[in-house]
Amino acid sequence: MISSVLVANRGEIACRVFRTCAGLGIRTVAVHSDADADALHARVADTAVRLPGAAPADTYLRGDLIVRAALSAGADAVHPGYGFLSENAGFARAVHDAGLTWIGPPPQAIEAMASKTRAKRLMGLAPLDADRVTGADLPVLVKAAAGGGGRGMRIVRRVEELPAALEGARAEAASAFGDGEVFVEPYLEHGRHVEVQILADTHGTVWPLGTRDCSLQRRHQKVIEEAPAPALPAALTEELYALAVRAARSVSYVGAGTVEFLVADGRAHFLEMNTRLQVEHPVTEAVFGLDLVAEQIRIAEGHALDTVPPRASGHAVEARLYAEDPARDWTPQTGTLHRLAVPAGVRLDTGYTDGDPIGVHYDPMLAKVVAHAPTRAEAVRRLAGALERASVHGPVTNRDLLVRSLRHEEFTSARMDTGFYDRHLAALTASAPDPYAPLAAALADAHGRSRFGGWRNVPSQPQTKRYLMGGEEHEVRYRHTRQGLTADGVEVVHADARLVVLEVDGVRRRFEVSVHGDQVHVNATALTALPRFPDPAARLAPGSLLAPMPGTVVRVADGLAEGVAVEAGQPLIWLEAMKMQHRISAPATGTLTALHARPGQQVEPGLLLAVVRES
Numbered sequence: 001m002i003s004s005v006l007v008a009n010r011g012e013i014a015c016r017v018f019r020t021c022a023g024l025g026i027r028t029v030a031v032h033s034d035a036d037a038d039a040l041h042a043r044v045a046d047t048a049v050r051l052p053g054a055a056p057a058d059t060y061l062r063g064d065l066i067v068r069a070a071l072s073a074g075a076d077a078v079h080p081g082y083g084f085l086s087e088n089a090g091f092a093r094a095v096h097d098a099g100l101t102w103i104g105p106p107p108q109a110i111e112a113m114a115s116k117t118r119a120k121r122l123m124g125l126a127p128l129d130a131d132r133v134t135g136a137d138l139p140v141l142v143k144a145a146a147g148g149g150g151r152g153m154r155i156v157r158r159v160e161e162l163p164a165a166l167e168g169a170r171a172e173a174a175s176a177f178g179d180g181e182v183f184v185e186p187y188l189e190h191g192r193h194v195e196v197q198i199l200a201d202t203h204g205t206v207w208p209l210g211t212r213d214c215s216l217q218r219r220h221q222k223v224i225e226e227a228p229a230p231a232l233p234a235a236l237t238e239e240l241y242a243l244a245v246r247a248a249r250s251v252s253y254v255g256a257g258t259v260e261f262l263v264a265d266g267r268a269h270f271l272e273m274n275t276r277l278q279v280e281h282p283v284t285e286a287v288f289g290l291d292l293v294a295e296q297i298r299i300a301e302g303h304a305l306d307t308v309p310p311r312a313s314g315h316a317v318e319a320r321l322y323a324e325d326p327a328r329d330w331t332p333q334t335g336t337l338h339r340l341a342v343p344a345g346v347r348l349d350t351g352y353t354d355g356d357p358i359g360v361h362y363d364p365m366l367a368k369v370v371a372h373a374p375t376r377a378e379a380v381r382r383l384a385g386a387l388e389r390a391s392v393h394g395p396v397t398n399r400d401l402l403v404r405s406l407r408h409e410e411f412t413s414a415r416m417d418t419g420f421y422d423r424h425l426a427a428l429t430a431s432a433p434d435p436y437a438p439l440a441a442a443l444a445d446a447h448g449r450s451r452f453g454g455w456r457n458v459p460s461q462p463q464t465k466r467y468l469m470g471g472e473e474h475e476v477r478y479r480h481t482r483q484g485l486t487a488d489g490v491e492v493v494h495a496d497a498r499l500v501v502l503e504v505d506g507v508r509r510r511f512e513v514s515v516h517g518d519q520v521h522v523n524a525t526a527l528t529a530l531p532r533f534p535d536p537a538a539r540l541a542p543g544s545l546l547a548p549m550p551g552t553v554v555r556v557a558d559g560l561a562e563g564v565a566v567e568a569g570q571p572l573i574w575l576e577a578m579k580m581q582h583r584i585s586a587p588a589t590g591t592l593t594a595l596h597a598r599p600g601q602q603v604e605p606g607l608l609l610a611v612v613r614e615s
Contacts, residue, residue: 001301002026002076002077002103002297002301003026003076004027004028004029004073004074004076004077005017005021005027005028005075005077005297006028006029006030006069006070006079007028007029007030007031007078008060008078008079008080008084008085008086008091009060009079009080009081009082009083010033010036010041010060010351011040011041011351011352011362011363011365012349012350012351012368013082013083013277013279013351014041014081015040015041015349016293016349017079018041018044020293020294021293021297024297027046027075028044028045028047029045029046029047029048029049029070029073029074029075030042030044030045030047030049031048031049031050031051031065032048032050032059033051033054033056033059033060033361034056034059035056035359035361037050038356039356040350040351040352040353040356047073049072049073051065052065053065057361060084060085061084061085063085063088063090063091063094064094066078067095070100071100075100076100076101077100077101077102077297078101078102078103079104079293079296079297080092080103080104081277082276082278083363086104086275086276086277087114087274087275087276088114089108089110089114090107092105093107101300101301103255103300104255104275105251105253105254105275106252108251108252109251109254109275112250112251113247113251113274113275115145116146116183117145117181117183119272120272122247123243123246123247123270127183127184127185128140128184128185128186129184130166130184133156133159133162135159137186138156138157138158139155139157139186139189140155140185140186141155141156141184141187142154142155142162142165142166142169142184143169143182143185144172144176144182145173145181145182145183146177146179146181151172151177151580152169152173152182153220154166154169155187156184156187162184166184168581171554171581172580172581175576190264190417190419191263191269191417191418192215192263192416192418193213193214193215193260193261193262193263193271193418194214194215194232194240194260194261194262194268195211195214195258195259195260195261195278196208196210196211196212196240196241196243196244196261197212197227197256197258197278197281197284198244198245198248198256198258198259199255199256199292199295199299200254200255200299201304201305202254202299202302203305205305206249206253207305207309208240208245208309209284209288209290209309210228210284210287210288211227211229211232211240212225212226212227212228212229212280212283212284213225213227213228213229213230214280215416215418215420216405216420216421217418217420217421218421218425219330222279222280223319223320223398223401223402223421224318224319224320224406225280225283225317226315226316226317226376226379227283227284227287227312227315227316228287228312230315230376230414232263233266236268239268240261240268243261243268243270247273254299255296255299255300256276256281256292256295256296257274259273259274260272260273260274277292277293277296279368282316282349282368282370283316283317283370283372286314286370287313287314287315287316288309288311288312288313289310289313290310313374314379315373315374315375315378315379316372316373316379317370317371317376317380317406318368318369318370319369319370319383319387319402319406320365320367320368320398321365321366321369321387321402322364322397322398323335323337323358323364323366323394323396323397324398325395325396326398326429327396327431327471329548331548331549331577331582332549332580333358333395333396333549334359334360334550334605335357335358335394335395336355336358336394336516337352337354337355337357337358337366337393337394338354338355338514338519339354339391339392339393339394339514339521340366340367340390340391340392340393341354341390341391342369342386342387342389342391343385343389345371345382345386346370346383346386347369347370347371347372348368349368349370350366350367351367352366352367358395360549360551360577366392366397369383369386369387369390370383371383371386376414377412380406380411380412384403384406384407387399388524389524390524391514392524393514393516393521393526394519399524400429400432400524401428405420410424431470431471431472432470433470434522434524436490436504436509436511437511437525438465438467438474438476438522438527439487439490440500440502440511440513440522441467441476441522441527441529442463442465442476442478443478443485443487443492443495444496444497444499444500444511444513444515444520445520445529446478446485446495447485462477463477463478463479463480464476464477465478465529466529466530467520467527468527468530469525469528489504490502490504491504493508497515498512499511499512499513511523518530542613543587543590543593543611543612544608544610544611545572545573545609545610545611545612546605546609547575547584547603547604547607547609548582548584548605549577549582549605550577550602550604551575551576551577551582551602551603552576552577552600552601552602552603553573553598553599553603554574554575554576555573555574556574556595556597556598557572557573560592561595562592563591563592564591564592565589565591565592566586566589566612567589568587568589569585569586570585570586571584571585572584572585572586572610573597573609573610584609586612587612587614588614588615589615590613590614590615591615592611592612593611593612593613594608594611595609595610596610597609597610
């Protein structure tokens with residue numbers, strides 16, 4: 001039996017595997033980069049081993065260091081998690097060769113399915129020839145052959161855009177997966193992304209563990225997932241099961257895996273097989289009452305599955321909470337996560353705890369929040385309510401997008417497809433901050449001062465305070481009076497440093513306030529306290545392009561130099577952060593008057609990259 005497991009991964013999935021191992025009485029071993037020395041997964045494991053030498057972003061790709069860490073820590077098994085080396089057949093072989101148990105599929109199965117192009121051929125399909133794509137083939141999708149998560153993907157709607165899409169996809173795939181191979185396939189505009197969870201043992205049993213719908217995707221990155229996939233005809237569901245089992249048997253699969261499809265016009269189109277645990281596996285666990293990690297371990301120990309899988313019960317929905325800013329083209333955000341807590345009754349899978357830093361080197365996912373209920377409508381309502389009430393204090397997140405998506409009529413009626421955000425993203429991200437949040441923040445800030453320390457004999461001169469909220473500046477006014485704090489248009493029922501109660505038009509509203517430096521959180525609204533007198537030196541020239549995040553300048557547009565004319569929207573600079581590339585484009589048509597960015601340059605948020613003077 002397995003007695004000690006090393007997880008060749010980090011963050012949320014490492015913590016999740018450790019949780020199961022602890023329940024089974026199995027010792028746990030973490031590995032970490034220098035950037036992750038104090039990360040949660042390194043703290044909760046029984047033993048943690050530093051991976052030396054490599055840059056933080058590449059450390060977890062060093063299979064030789066990870067095998068050496070397992071041996072030195074006395075582990076007898078390795079769980080790959082997802083991402084990094086989880087679908088690397090060479091790493092699986094290295095684990096076997098070292099005499100360790102691999103908690104995953106056989107290397108030959110990984111090899112057969114790890115490349116999407118090989119997987120398609122195995123299923124009797126073939127990608128398009130990139131050199132022969134014509135207008136009749138459009139639109140097409142450029143995809144990385146060796147990975148997922150939206151990295152290395154580009155939609156192409158004009159033939160002349162294909163070469164640039166191929167180049168960009170190759171660069172991003174090479175950075176994210178160590179393999180720049182890409183391929184081209186037809187892009188189906190209004191399909192649903194449906195997948196089947198499979199579990200297979202070494203005795204020939206393969207379980208199809210229900211369907212999942214992952215259609216809500218932004219930039220090909222899954223945002224909300226659910227099980228079972230709603231409103232699928234029974235015959236189509238059985239066809240998906242049969243195709244998934246066929247894919248697994250074709251490579252003698254063992255362990256947990258996922259077969260992904262695009263469902264359109266009542267037909268199932270095979271996409272790929274992921275030879276690992278998926279990020280969205282908790283919804284399947286909730287519906288089937290299973291611990292898939294525990295099942296992976298049992299299978300690796302040689303145990304047989306029952307002949308018939310367990311029965312499903314109810315519905316589960318998962319939302320991925322990311323540190324990303326919708327006002328800055330969804331760029332990943334860094335900083336300190338001051339507080340992360342969700343109401344009781346939902347599952348929270350995370351690799352962070354209060355006070356942890358969110359760095360630039362890795363994926364910006366903070367957590368997965370999962371709700372399970374007897375019906376889909378109840379599960380969706382429970383998840384939306386929990387997210388709305390969650391305390392998420394720190395960098396900007398996609399929390400508002402998640403709540404609004406879950407409550408959108410197209411989603412609640414199960415009529416969504418992969419084009420959901422193409423149609424609705426602008427409306428779902430329109431700023432709608434609470435208009436009373438700045439006042440509540442100001443009143444909480446005023447609490448604790450002497451009751452009459454701010455009192456004035458001249459009621460026409462109120463106290464003022466300024467906040468940045470939703471990208472706009474808000475000034476609020478209040479007074480210290482003999483009766484306490486007052487403000488025009490509302491009744492201040494209660495005000496202290498953490499709680500403000502206001503009565504507006506006869507309705508009382510509670511505002512919970514949390515302050516972290518100049519960052520203030522009022523319920524679910526984030527504000528930044530502004531100084532009373534702005535620093536004149538902080539003003540920038542119009543057209544200044546600032547780094548939106550920490551990262552590396554990987555490319556500057558060909559021929560770009562000071563004095564060159566540029567067009568509005570023209571890509572000028574490419575930054576790489578968290579294994580993804582982000583374009584910095586000209587804000588207006590005009591002339592480039594300054595260019596400070598250089599390929600290979602490390603940049604911090606707010607660094608001036610270039611200046612465009614509008615014509």
